[in-house]
Amino acid sequence: MKKAGIIGAGSWGTALATVLAGKGHQVRIFDVDEGHLRRMEAARENTDYLPGVPLNENIQIAWSSEEALKDADVVLFSAPTQHFRSALQAALPYISDDALIVNVAKGIEQGTHLRLSQIAAECLDVDRYVALSGPSHAEEVGRALPTTVAVASANLASAEAIQDLFMTDRFRVYTTEDIVGVELGGALKNVIALGAGISDGLGFGDNAKAALMTRGLAEISRLGVALGAQPETFAGLTGVGDLIVTCTSMHSRNRRCGILMGEGKDPEDAVREIGMVVEGMTTAEAAWELASTAQVEMPITEAIYRITRGTLKAQEAMEMLMGREKKHEQA
């Protein structure tokens, strides 16, 4: 049995802690929000982010990064994307030389436009770094509903070790070496999910949503390939799989935020009403800037970015997208 230290006791960190603890691994979980940790400890449940899932007895609350990571074989980061750099900096002195590092956040760093493995590569050996992604709502994983994900690493042996660590008869894990494709698919689908929500909020139907998802995936793949990803990855769990789950479910904060914007709420008010991190909002900006630099056409992402900025109305975005010049589907 392994020792896992988890940094970030939100819904996803807690759901993954539950998977590991259920297999008999020893899990220590830390969060910067001490009040949240105290409530978790008192209730032995993550009442703030994952209510209804009791904490397994193999899960211990840690009161510092140091305590969480002492002798850990595996370090798992589950803080939101924009907090990964600071979480990593705080954890770095306590990560042992042979520990594997897993990151489950989905996004691109604002300002630098770096993928999370690129941030990690500034101070860690990339061969020890694994990204975990795929169609996986914490609410369902916490209840042991069947789920599949993929783990990606430049070093296949590291991905396989994480596959073995997590794999159960309810949580199936695939491996891949295409970390660029996995990270971009996971980040960029949140932007399209905002769009799917906006479409629902405007009162459009299934046809419009299917169009956004399909043409959205086409532009995600276009950018991904330009940035070095393998095209097949976008047809897999971390591409179309995650896009489907995010664009069709009310578990998705991005989609729910989009619905509010489609109904006419200001972007800031919509985010405030969701009350949690809506990663698609920051990713929209990063995606649009990455696309501009790489000179890749991403009209849906651009429209969603402009809606989040308040410079384009949702209805106008639809008219703009439907009124584009005719083209070949594969062009």
Ligand SMILES: NC(=O)c1ccc[n+]([C@@H]2O[C@H](COP(=O)([O-])OP(=O)(O)OC[C@H]3O[C@@H](n4cnc5c(N)ncnc54)[C@H](O)[C@@H]3O)[C@@H](O)[C@H]2O)c1
């Ligand atoms: N919720 C899901 O179903 C799900 C599924 C797959 C991936 N993800 C990804 O996982 C990441 C986390 O999502 P979540 O839903 O668990 O978020 P959340 O909002 O439920 O929780 C995030 C937690 O991270 C903590 N945190 C913030 N900065 C920290 C730091 N520096 N050190 C330690 N803890 C810190 C916060 O206090 C909070 O408790 C996101 O990138 C998200 O896209 C979430």
